[in-house]
Amino acid sequence: MHKEKRKILLSWFVVLLGSGGLIWMSLERWMGEEGEVFPSRVINIICPYSAGGGTDLFARSLARTAEAELDQTIMVQNITGGGGAVGFASGLIAPADGYTVTAVTFELVSLPIQGLVPFEPNDFDLLLRVNQDPGALAVRADTPLDSLEEFVAWARERGGVSIGNSGPGSVWHLAAALMADRLNIPVTFVPFNGSAPAITALVGGHVDAVVVGPGELLPQVEAGLVKILAVMSEERLSFVPDTPTFEELGYDVVFGTWRGLAVPRGVPEAAREKLTFAFREAMESEDFIEMARRGALNLSYADAARFRDDVQTQSADVEQLMERLGLK
């Protein structure tokens, strides 16, 4: 009997303590809303891709270094699905108070053009661009093709090459299409579910070539399994300094993906500036640069204005390409 009573008392205690905690938490939140200097609580970065991927690593490393600048915890949340669409959409509907930042990527441009999502790049206020990765054309190392010229000649002679890419309408599909157009070679596009399976198929000899990010190819290049023939950047890349660009070789192929940060429209100017400054500083920290070097992340800063211009130019290009590919 006595034991039973104690149990009931204990239960009451737990319930009261628990509900007290709830009330205290909500009171604190209501009190804390006004008159605070940004940032006064945890900042979230929405990463629209799954944990462990390139964009996730980029967001997490940046968050780690920017925490010191902002003197606040920064959490990365992976809200994935729809090739990034779900994450972008939840970044847009988040309150425009600067506490939710979205990691934006090339897909912000391509998804709306494909007609798959109900938003457009202009719904975001872009903060800064951190990285730009060009496309890279790679073939198996044991093929006798050593230059882009030989590749073009070989492709024309055979009447076609199969080129693997990371998915229908993905940045590397479009890059391959742009390249095929400018090089004037017949191509069979073979979409895979991401870059890694495409590279695997290349190594296994199931496709003739791939167009993917150079960082993703690095392990295989170093292992001597594949070779990169050319990259789609304006200048040569630091980690493959001997590989020419398409431009050097006389083809106007400059294309690639990028990563940056954005907030929904309507975030107060002061908060936006503070965030931009903090992430800009983080980008220049030694830790982050070292991380980027190891992950073969090609750093390329652009401020909000330049970032927006670039995105708009790219939008027009992508729209044309998609139309030609029948993806629109």
Next chain:
Amino acid sequence: MRVDFTLSLLPPGIFLATTAVALWQSATFPKAAGGVPGPALVPMILAVVLGLASLALVTGALQRRNLSGKSENLKSRPEDTAKASVPWRRLGMLLAAIVLYLVVMPWMGFISSTTVFIAVSLFCFDYRKGIHNWAFAILAAYILYALFALLMNVPLPVGWLG
């Protein structure tokens, strides 16, 4: 017996409905390009095969009903009757609680709505020990919050009450 028969038509019914939707939708998909099949090919094939399979299943169920109709007065197996008795009321209650919980959570907040939901679900499972229910519920809600939101970094909604 009658309820039993209706229930046995449920799975093939679901299959047939899916078939119909798939056929109706995949007819609108873009056509094949360059000799290589387009997006409609695989759903079309599967829908047709599924349609045939579900018709076969319906026929099977009808045959079994006719057979058992003749031998209805023979002994019915006890395990059949045990399986047939569905606790409709409690099942409905639990499902309603789940749906309500999902709708209310973003507005009310995770911890408070989870507490209420666990308490209600305990009630559905016929666990009725007054304050114990609530103590278990509130404790579980806090533990889950700690585990998922704090440890595993899962964003859980915060409403007007925690």
Next chain:
Amino acid sequence: MDFSNFTEAFQLLADPMVFLFLICGVLLGVIVGALPGLSATLAVALLIPFTFDLSLMPALAMLIGVYAGAVYGGSVPAILFRTPGTPASAATVFDGYALTQKGESQRALSVAAFFAMVGGLIGTVILILLAPQIANIALRFGPPEYCALALFGLSMIVAVSGESLLKSAGVAIFGLLLATVGMDPITGYPRLLFGSVSLMEGIPFIPALIGLFALAEVFRSIGNTEQIAQRSSGKFAWPMRSDMIRGSWTGIRSGLIGTGVGSTPGSGSDIAAFMAYGIAKQRAKPGDTFGHGDIKGIAAPEAAKTGSISGSMVPLLSLGIPGDAVTAVLIGAFILHGIQPGPLLFEQHGPLAYSILATVLVAHIVVFLVAILGTRFLVRIVACDRKLLLASITILALLGAYALRNNIVDVWVAISFGVLGYILEHQQYPVAPLLLALILGPMAEENFRRSLILSDGSYLVFLTHPISAIILTLSVLSLIFSVIRRQKPRNG
């Protein structure tokens, strides 16, 4: 193979810090694996920033520990509550939960742990001895072979599931049709979406798993909340000798199957576990009681699951290509710690490469020991009031479905599949083919269409490629065999 490297490797491993982090990793992995919706991939990814502050070996030990722990952890709730924590452990449900119902959950858990270790050790030994050779075979798997492999896995499970082949096949085709929901893998055309953005990548199969097993079990139990008394030996639950012998051949075979399946990039432990279970059941002898608590029915999926861990390390270590989602994340971790996985790993970082292999080996043994020590406590959970347990399973299932992608739509998916699973099982339709069809459907279709692109639309490609022709023939044979086997009892 230079074995002198191993002495050095084990010296690296002898560091107590390495051991400590390995054990921490295993414990975390078991918990994460046991909770539906939280996956090894997520745990490894979350740990990567944390391991920045560690030196290399402890970091790798922890990550490998998480991986091995999570693969075992999924089976704990599968055996105890019929609610698998990972898709791979759904295959352990059939016989594992049957033993729990007989009050022998302790036996089931320890046998599962033992065969998980057996499979892991077999896989690791193969990894050490034959990695480059296996990697070369795995590379020969192109689109037609993957398509054939997916169909084979599915036909295996259709062949052994349920009492009626028609029901089993119907469920599988239904699952394949559901698997076509989402963006077409080849043209990107949105199919059967009705405007949903969340399902663009297809119906997520972890929420489907949670619905089909965990929620359906809750719905089923609602009218029957009786306690299942569990026998407990009190002391350490060492697996019984007779059980070890009984499952030995199945375990070894399944470990090999798991290693093989895991080594082909893109097919992981879930496919391996179901395939091994299917093969074991097809080869059942008259005395076997598959589905009613046969030890072989636990040995097969468990050994295959852990075998596939080592299998997925094959392309990782020898080619620098991820074998599955977890190893994809591991590659990222390696690179951030300044190591480039690939064929050069053994040349450039010999001792390190071998100590990774040694860590994998030790990790399997640590998982086994942790599991055996933990069994006593785990069995006590079953002794809790079943009503409290059911309420806990319900909320964990809902949260797990959400936590996977932090998307509320996934919870609705789980609920729908819960109702569907309840209806199907009520009418004696097996649900395993539905789950496997959701996992394998996209793989089959994607590679089917890709093969046709590469062959310019010729369907002969599946027969002219020898590996795919062989696998397809085996699939057809397994279905025919199944029809014959099902008819036998009626005639005899």
